[in-house]
Amino acid sequence: MKISILFGIVCYREKFWETQSFKDIVMSHKKSSLDNQLLLSIYDNTDFKEWNVLQDCPSYDNVIINYKHDSSNSGIAIAFNYFAEFSKNKNLQWIVFLDQDTSLPSDFFNKYVKKTLNTDKNILFPKIYIGKHLFSPSHYNWFRTSEIKEIQSDIMLHNITAINSGMMIKTDFYLQNGGYNKNLRIDFCDHEFIERINNRQIFADIIDVCLHQEFSSKTNKKKKSLERYKLYCNDLKVYRKNKNKLLFFLAVDLPHLLKEIYRNRSLKFFKIRFK
Numbered sequence: 001m002k003i004s005i006l007f008g009i010v011c012y013r014e015k016f017w018e019t020q021s022f023k024d025i026v027m028s029h030k031k032s033s034l035d036n037q038l039l040l041s042i043y044d045n046t047d048f049k050e051w052n053v054l055q056d057c058p059s060y061d062n063v064i065i066n067y068k069h070d071s072s073n074s075g076i077a078i079a080f081n082y083f084a085e086f087s088k089n090k091n092l093q094w095i096v097f098l099d100q101d102t103s104l105p106s107d108f109f110n111k112y113v114k115k116t117l118n119t120d121k122n123i124l125f126p127k128i129y130i131g132k133h134l135f136s137p138s139h140y141n142w143f144r145t146s147e148i149k150e151i152q153s154d155i156m157l158h159n160i161t162a163i164n165s166g167m168m169i170k171t172d173f174y175l176q177n178g179g180y181n182k183n184l185r186i187d188f189c190d191h192e193f194i195e196r197i198n199n200r201q202i203f204a205d206i207i208d209v210c211l212h213q214e215f216s217s218k219t220n221k222k223k224k225s226l227e228r229y230k231l232y233c234n235d236l237k238v239y240r241k242n243k244n245k246l247l248f249f250l251a252v253d254l255p256h257l258l259k260e261i262y263r264n265r266s267l268k269f270f271k272i273r274f275k
Contacts, residue, residue, distance in 0.1 A: 003037070003039075004094060004116070005112065005116065005168075006092045007096045008041045008086075008095060009022055009040065009042050011042060011043070012045045012073070014046075015057075016057070020102060021099060021101070025104055028104055029062070034110060036062075037062050038063045038109065039064050039090075040065045043070065044069045045073045046069065046071070047072070047073040048071060049071045076185070076186055078180075085175075093170060094169070096166070096167070096168045099164065101213070102166065105210060112168060112209070121154065121204060122170045122173035123167070123197070124167070124168040124204060124206070125162045126207045127206065127207075127210050129211070129213070130212070134148060135213060136161075136163040137155065139159055143248055151206060153206055154206060155206065156203050157202045158201070162190065162194065162204075163190050164189070164190045165213060183238045185231055185234065187232050222264045222266055236253060
């Protein structure tokens with residue numbers, strides 16, 4: 001069986017082979033019944049110029065690793081676009097996007113490879129959980145997400161969205177639709193891309209696999225949360241362009257601001273937002 005998938009992992013300030021998603025996918029590949037190479041591309045956004053981690057990376061059987069360090073920390077949209085170009089240059093049909101803090105099941109590699117053989121869709125989503133709740137894909141109305149109670153094997157991307165991690169998409173389809181908006185460094189880039197292809201009545205397939213996601217924003221200390229919120233505000237201003245400003249403020253902007261103020265017990269977030 002010829003496997004034509006590139007698995008791309010974006011990491012930040014962590015040795016890539018120590019990230020959750022890397023460890024899990026390597027283990028999943030090792031346990032796989034498929035005797036094929038695992039093709040990995042790592043985009044390291046660690047903002048240290050002296051970050052020569054590749055030389056310390058352990059060796060792995062039947063795993064090919066492409067590594068790129070971006071000390072300017074360009075963001076995940078740039079990283080995913082890089083994966084797509086790399087995939088195209090290697091004549092790979094599919095790309096899978098992964099965050100560093102996504103937990104993958106042991107059958108992850110098998111499920112993704114086999115799914116490419118029996119789907120006619122261009123974009124596929126896994127089921128991603130936070131705790132016991134299905135987090136992605138989700139309903140998306142008035143810029144707010146809500147849980148899908150009963151998920152079908154394939155869903156029309158109308159008022160539906162999904163997060164980056166675990167998404168599998170055909171390389172050509174991704175590039176033909178302009179890839180991710182490079183002006184969105186971290187937030188909203190997945191929603192913005194899906195909104196663009198929504199207009200063409202696209203259907204997505206569901207991969208019968210459950211991933212679990214951790215979000216650093218929930219565990220960040222106040223200083224880190226303030227830095228992260230500055231990036232959020234920059235992306236917010238890009239994403240809300242050509243949208244109803246009042247509705248977006250009430251549905252997205254204000255709730256997020258109040259949540260950060262309450263969680264960190266600090267009004268500095270208010271100053272950042274309205275400086």
